[in-house]
Amino acid sequence: MRRRPGKGALVLPPLLFVVALLGVPVVFIALFSVGLRSNIPGAPVAFSLSNWSDFLTGGGGAFRGRFVYSMEVAVGVSVVTTIAAYPLAYFLSFVARRRTYALLLLLLAPFFTSYLLRVIAWQIILNSSGVVNSLLWGMHLRPQGDPVSWLIYSTFSVSLVLFYTWIPFVSLPIFVVLENMDHALQEAAADLGASRMATFWKVTVPLSLPGVIAGFVFVLIPTTGEFITPLLVGGPNNQLFGNSIQAFFSATPDWNYGSVLAIALIVVVVVLTLLFGRFLQTDLRAEAEPGR
Amino acid sequence: MLGGAVLLDACGSPSKSTSTSPSKRPPLAKEPGNLSILEWPGYEAHGTKAQTNGLLAGKAYTSRFGTSGITYTYITNDDQALEKATAAGPFDLMHPCHENLPDYVTRGLVQPFDTSLIPSFSQLNPFLAKKGQINGKQYMIPWDWGYGSLTYRTDHVAASDATGWQLAWNKKYSGKISLWGGASTNFEIAALKLGFPSMDNLTTSQLTQAKAALLAQKPLNKLYWDNEYTQLQPDLKSGTTWIGYSWQDTLVTLSGEKIPVAFLNPSQGRLSWLCGFMLGANTKNYYHCHDYVESYINHAACAQMTNSYYYGTSNATVKPSDIKNQTLVKALKLGDPSAIAASDVHLQSWSPNRPALEKAWLEIVAA
Amino acid sequence: MRPVSRIGSAGLAFYFWAFVLFLFAPLVVLLIFSVNSSPTPTLPLSGFSTEWFHQAFSNAELTGALVRSVFIALVAAAIATALGIVASLGLMALRGRALSMALTLLLLPLVVPYICLAVGLLILVEVLGSGPSLIAVVLGHCVIVLPFAILVIMPRLRSLDPAMNEAALDLGASSFAALRLITLPLLAPALVSSGIICFVTSFDEFAIASFLAPSGQPTYPVFLYASARTPALLPEVIAVGALIIAGSLLLVMLAEGGRRWAELRLVGANADTESVQSEAEDDQPPATVAMASG
Numbered sequence: 001m002r003r004r005p006g007k008g009a010l011v012l013p014p015l016l017f018v019v020a021l022l023g024v025p026v027v028f029i030a031l032f033s034v035g036l037r038s039n040i041p042g043a044p045v046a047f048s049l050s051n052w053s054d055f056l057t058g059g060g061g062a063f064r065g066r067f068v069y070s071m072e073v074a075v076g077v078s079v080v081t082t083i084a085a086y087p088l089a090y091f092l093s094f095v096a097r098r099r100t101y102a103l104l105l106l107l108l109a110p111f112f113t114s115y116l117l118r119v120i121a122w123q124i125i126l127n128s129s130g131v132v133n134s135l136l137w138g139m140h141l142r143p144q145g146d147p148v149s150w151l152i153y154s155t156f157s158v159s160l161v162l163f164y165t166w167i168p169f170v171s172l173p174i175f176v177v178l179e180n181m182d183h184a185l186q187e188a189a190a191d192l193g194a195s196r197m198a199t200f201w202k203v204t205v206p207l208s209l210p211g212v213i214a215g216f217v218f219v220l221i222p223t224t225g226e227f228i229t230p231l232l233v234g235g236p237n238n239q240l241f242g243n244s245i246q247a248f249f250s251a252t253p254d255w256n257y258g259s260v261l262a263i264a265l266i267v268v269v270v271v272l273t274l275l276f277g278r279f280l281q282t283d284l285r286a287e288a289e290p291g292r
Numbered sequence: 293m294l295g296g297a298v299l300l301d302a303c304g305s306p307s308k309s310t311s312t313s314p315s316k317r318p319p320l321a322k323e324p325g326n327l328s329i330l331e332w333p334g335y336e337a338h339g340t341k342a343q344t345n346g347l348l349a350g351k352a353y354t355s356r357f358g359t360s361g362i363t364y365t366y367i368t369n370d371d372q373a374l375e376k377a378t379a380a381g382p383f384d385l386m387h388p389c390h391e392n393l394p395d396y397v398t399r400g401l402v403q404p405f406d407t408s409l410i411p412s413f414s415q416l417n418p419f420l421a422k423k424g425q426i427n428g429k430q431y432m433i434p435w436d437w438g439y440g441s442l443t444y445r446t447d448h449v450a451a452s453d454a455t456g457w458q459l460a461w462n463k464k465y466s467g468k469i470s471l472w473g474g475a476s477t478n479f480e481i482a483a484l485k486l487g488f489p490s491m492d493n494l495t496t497s498q499l500t501q502a503k504a505a506l507l508a509q510k511p512l513n514k515l516y517w518d519n520e521y522t523q524l525q526p527d528l529k530s531g532t533t534w535i536g537y538s539w540q541d542t543l544v545t546l547s548g549e550k551i552p553v554a555f556l557n558p559s560q561g562r563l564s565w566l567c568g569f570m571l572g573a574n575t576k577n578y579y580h581c582h583d584y585v586e587s588y589i590n591h592a593a594c595a596q597m598t599n600s601y602y603y604g605t606s607n608a609t610v611k612p613s614d615i616k617n618q619t620l621v622k623a624l625k626l627g628d629p630s631a632i633a634a635s636d637v638h639l640q641s642w643s644p645n646r647p648a649l650e651k652a653w654l655e656i657v658a659a
Numbered sequence: 660m661r662p663v664s665r666i667g668s669a670g671l672a673f674y675f676w677a678f679v680l681f682l683f684a685p686l687v688v689l690l691i692f693s694v695n696s697s698p699t700p701t702l703p704l705s706g707f708s709t710e711w712f713h714q715a716f717s718n719a720e721l722t723g724a725l726v727r728s729v730f731i732a733l734v735a736a737a738i739a740t741a742l743g744i745v746a747s748l749g750l751m752a753l754r755g756r757a758l759s760m761a762l763t764l765l766l767l768p769l770v771v772p773y774i775c776l777a778v779g780l781l782i783l784v785e786v787l788g789s790g791p792s793l794i795a796v797v798l799g800h801c802v803i804v805l806p807f808a809i810l811v812i813m814p815r816l817r818s819l820d821p822a823m824n825e826a827a828l829d830l831g832a833s834s835f836a837a838l839r840l841i842t843l844p845l846l847a848p849a850l851v852s853s854g855i856i857c858f859v860t861s862f863d864e865f866a867i868a869s870f871l872a873p874s875g876q877p878t879y880p881v882f883l884y885a886s887a888r889t890p891a892l893l894p895e896v897i898a899v900g901a902l903i904i905a906g907s908l909l910l911v912m913l914a915e916g917g918r919r920w921a922e923l924r925l926v927g928a929n930a931d932t933e934s935v936q937s938e939a940e941d942d943q944p945p946a947t948v949a950m951a952s953g
Contacts, residue, residue, distance in 0.1 A: 010745050010746070010748045010749030010752070011745075011749030011765070013745055014742045014749075014765060015746075015761060017801070017802065017805070018767060021770065021783075021799065021801070022767060022776065023784060025776065025780050025782060026771070026775070026779055028786060029778065029782060039782075060655070062655040063658050065658070065659065066658040087675075088678055090663075090671060091671040092673060092675075094671075095662050095663055095672060096672075103675070103683070104916055107675075107678075107679065108911075109908055110682045110683060110686060112908075113686060113907040113908065114880075114905070116865055116880050117904060118865065120689075120887045120897075120900065121689045123698045123887070124692065125895075126684060129699070129701045130700070130701060130729075131688060135702055138702060138703060160854070163950070164681070164682070164685070167682075196663070196667070221770060225559055225774055227774050228865055228884075232884075235803075236513070236515050236516055239657070239658070242774045244654065245775070245778065246775050246778075247654050249778045249781060249870065250379070250655060251371060251475075251650065252371070252375060252647065252650040252651060252654060253378070253647055253652070254650065255782065261845025262774070262775045262779070263775075265774075269770055280914075328873075328875030330874070339719055340894075341891075342889070342891065342892070344891045362720045363874070363876075376874070379785070380791060380874045381790075381874060382874075517891075521890075522889065522890055
């Protein structure tokens with residue numbers, strides 16, 4: 001297509017839209033975090049790094065601890081989810097030859113239903129008189145009325161629900177990379193005498209690594225900011241960093257400190273994106289260039 | 293309260309209020325009629341879907357105007373209520389407790405009632421009515437009052453342990469305790485346990501000590517409950533929890549279900565509270581709101597409320613003899629509203645360091 | 660030698676189907692309890708009843724929240740798709756650094772955690788003085804679904820044969836007419852996909868709505884969250900939830916079917932007989948795969 005010089009300007013309206021509704025709010029959060037704005041009526045407004053120093057090094061140890069816990073949960077869930085998703089993607093790509101896309105859609109379908117409803121469904125399944133417990137009582141595997149305590153409001157329940165939510169989505173990039181892989185390479189390895197396991201570990205897995213990492217990032221980034229699941233299935237000790245942010249903006253007047261936490265989370269996520277960004281969506285940029 | 297009133301005088305008139313002057317107010321028939329109410333769970337008007345406890349209050353309103361126009365946003369605790377009213381409002385009516393009343397006024401969230409539009413207002417106990425006034429204007433119409441303490445299972449908790457607020461810190465009952473999620477309330481409890489003279493006016497050092505005490509208590513908690521009907525009461529009933537912070541309605545409800553519970557009378561004294569209705573500063577339903585409040589504070593509604601929840605009522609025409617359980621009436625002094633300000637209880641009041649308390653509370657929650 | 664042994668294939672198939680069961684189990688639980696007559700969702704089941712559906716649809720708050728969410732989602736999807744078309748057209752004309760930067764900025768909402776964006780927008784509406792409003796919710800949703808619109812529309816736009824557009828221009832059509840009469844119809848499958856993905860995302864969005872929806876006017880997720888903690892309302896919530904789940908699954912199947920149908924029609928219109936036969940035979944990747952592979 002002949003490149004039309006003026007047409008590039010068409011990105012400006014959407015860009016301005018994103019700047020106004022994303023950039024400006026983030027700038028305001030930053031202003032709140034350094035005390036340049038306040039929502040407490042009558043409070044003094046002046047540049048101050050005291051909230052930042054409190055969070056990073058001072059008395060805000062509780063929030064740092066909560067951040068560490070959140071990252072542990074996020075990384076843990078991401079690792080487990082990615083490993084568990086690999087065989088699903090492998091099945092779709094190598095075993096389910098003719099119905100690949102139909103089965104992929106089957107796998108993805110729950111992902112397109114309401115997230116909140118799925119979490120509520122798990123709440124019903126796991127809670128102390130829910131499906132699992134009443135099943136155990138009914139089968140006399142546990143005394144009546146005695147629920148399994150770690151099933152709900154625990155790190156287990158939060159992690160399980162996050163795992164459940166993201167596994168279909170994580171399978172996707174792994175599947176894509178396995179599909180696009182030239183299967184002749186596996187055949188060549190076989191011709192050279194490699195066993196199936198050797199081929200798998202020495203050829204398939206290394207070549208699929210970009211997709212695996214993409215899947216890992218697909219689940220890691222949203223999970224660091226997760227706060228809805230802990231609200232419904234998490235106990236007081238399983239609240240994530242996003243919950244602390246939410247609490248500051250709904251339960252207290254101190255938006256300044258909450259803004260510090262929000263900016264910290266944004267920074268972490270941006271850093272993760274920069275680190276892993278090359279595994280995400282590079283094809284889009286290449287394909288967008290005209291004249292290919 | 294006094295401190296709050298002084299602060300108000302210093303601040304001058306409220307900033308955000310743009311309440312319409314009487315001449316510009318549309319009459320009842322022209323008001324939209326859709327009330328958005330900030331309310332405690334369990335206090336929804338009679339006839340609404342959410343009212344499942346059989347409360348009679350509000351019947352006069354819903355019989356006349358129907359239920360479809362009423363939306364409730366729930367209060368989990370007073371600190372959260374104030375923030376919700378500020379950030380997520382505007383509400384037509386709010387029903388928090390009176391300790392943050394000065395803040396509601398300073399922030400311009402509320403306007404005074406026109407008590408001439410509320411016929412039953414003249415029946416209200418003057419002591420309580422005065423508590424709802426700031427600068428002589430009736431900002432809060434008091435409705436319910438009562439006590440806060442620890443409700444405990446008498447079949448699991450030794451009587452010798454149940455002597456004071458320190459029961460919530462007793463390691464013997466670790467994992468079986470459930471405090472409320474209210475920041476200021478928990479700091480008041482800690483202050484009483486530590487023996488500080490003024491629970492709502494803590495010095496910085498006292499605040500630090502209270503915070504440390506609450507941090508020490510946290511591991512003993514099963515959870516900080518938000519909703520007494522879905523969390524506290526079922527947990528006490530099933531024995532998941534043995535000790536929980538509650539108001540006296542929990543004692544009454546569970547006793548009615550034959551669960552052996554008692555409402556602790558701590559040596560340091562119980563907490564007491566007073567709650568009431570406040571009118572949104574920019575409400576478009578001025579007359580509807582007054583009618584709604586009237587449907588709650590009339591004699592029949594108040595008598596029935598006390599007979600259900602065993603909270604005190606502000607309507608002085610409800611006599612102790614109108615209440616069924618006379619033992620409870622005597623034990624809780626339900627006939628005498630001024631009991632909430634007596635020296636053996638601690639009325640939850642305005643605290644000048646509420647922002648610091650709340651931030652400290654969030655740290656405790658995050659720890 | 661096949662890449663996977665027979666045992667391996669059987670094992671993987673078992674793993675896959677076990678997972679499908681695991682994924683659908685909670686949805687089935689909701690469906691079952693929506694017609695269970697007991698007001699508490701617990702086993703054993705107590706009998707069939709459609710009572711909860713009646714109660715749900717006579718609950719004005721619930722239906723109001725549903726209608727509000729549908730409306731917001733429709734508007735947000737429309738705006739985002741329109742902006743997505745504009746953005747895609749513009750991105751096609753850029754290259755190098757400009758393209759990189761523009762793309763990064765436009766896709767930024769994918770990365771920012773929704774809770775941070777929600778509080779940022781809350782601050783914004785407080786600063787502007789307008790406070791929470793449904794319009795704020797719509798705009799907030801537009802910003803988060805715009806990247807999805809772009810990711811769906813861009814590949815489709817790229818894959819169009821430029822000759823069609825050029826031919827139209829050579830025949831004297833204005834740029835805008837060429838856009839309207841040639842490009843947009845060819846983009847139709849992507850526009851439909853974009854619309855659906857944006858609609859579903861907005862309809863289900865909780866974080867932004869919880870902060871920006873005015874208190875008497877909750878969106879459906881906000882109402883759902885509040886009701887999920889009230890046992891009295893739980894059966895109704897489950898009933899409506901079951902309907903929404905069934906509806907979403909139906910929508911997914913319809914969208915996929917519709918997309919294949921549109922592909923077939925348009926492949927025919929491209930007058931490329933070879934590709935008609937080969938493309939029509941194989942499974943086609945759904946929009947999400949196209950998004951993921953770029």
